[in-house]
Amino acid sequence: MSVWEIVNDRVNDVAGVGIPTSEQDNLRWWNKFGGDGSALSWRTRPKLELLVARGRKKPKPRADLSPFMPGALVLSARACDVLRPFLASFGQLLELSVEGQSEYFYNVTNVVSCIDANLSERRPEGTIAREVFDEARVPAVATVFKDRLNLGKIYVNSAGKEVLAQLVAEHEITGLNFRQAGRC
Numbered sequence: 001m002s003v004w005e006i007v008n009d010r011v012n013d014v015a016g017v018g019i020p021t022s023e024q025d026n027l028r029w030w031n032k033f034g035g036d037g038s039a040l041s042w043r044t045r046p047k048l049e050l051l052v053a054r055g056r057k058k059p060k061p062r063a064d065l066s067p068f069m070p071g072a073l074v075l076s077a078r079a080c081d082v083l084r085p086f087l088a089s090f091g092q093l094l095e096l097s098v099e100g101q102s103e104y105f106y107n108v109t110n111v112v113s114c115i116d117a118n119l120s121e122r123r124p125e126g127t128i129a130r131e132v133f134d135e136a137r138v139p140a141v142a143t144v145f146k147d148r149l150n151l152g153k154i155y156v157n158s159a160g161k162e163v164l165a166q167l168v169a170e171h172e173i174t175g176l177n178f179r180q181a182g183r184c
């Protein structure tokens with residue numbers, strides 16, 4: 001079974017979201033977004049703002065899934081309504097505020113150890129550059145997951161990709177695409 005990375009392939013064409021200008025020097029601000037597959041709990045909705053590219057006065061157009069940080073997705077309310085029945089089985093959809101509008105941070109809590117550390121290509125500092133998956137450990141049922149060896153990516157198996165691709169096509173969701181991840 002193939003493994004795919006969930007990506008936004010229009011990252012250069014759409015507005016991303018980012019931390020408020022007032023928090024840019026606050027490294028602790030990022031802690032509320034986890035990233036290691038642990039469940040999160042927020043007392044208040046974090047506020048994000050639209051990123052405006054240098055030399056532009058207005059942000060680029062929005063997509064239903066906005067670029068935010070590696071291994072994380074921000075979904076519009078419409079995308080959340082459509083994708084929640086599938087995505088919620090594998091993580092949390094936590095409400096946040098983007099320019100005063102309710103949007104949702106997708107925190108993947110389903111961690112599946114299926115990257116083969118010995119066969120994967122590594123960068124000089126030791127991080128995974130190109131994954132090799134142990135096919136016997138990749139779930140057969142439709143699944144969205146992270147792997148502890150590469151928490152900066154959200155993966156989906158072939159069955160899960162089919163489910164998501166069908167929902168995206170039926171509801172014209174923008175900003176959700178797939179890139180083949182490594183090999184099995």
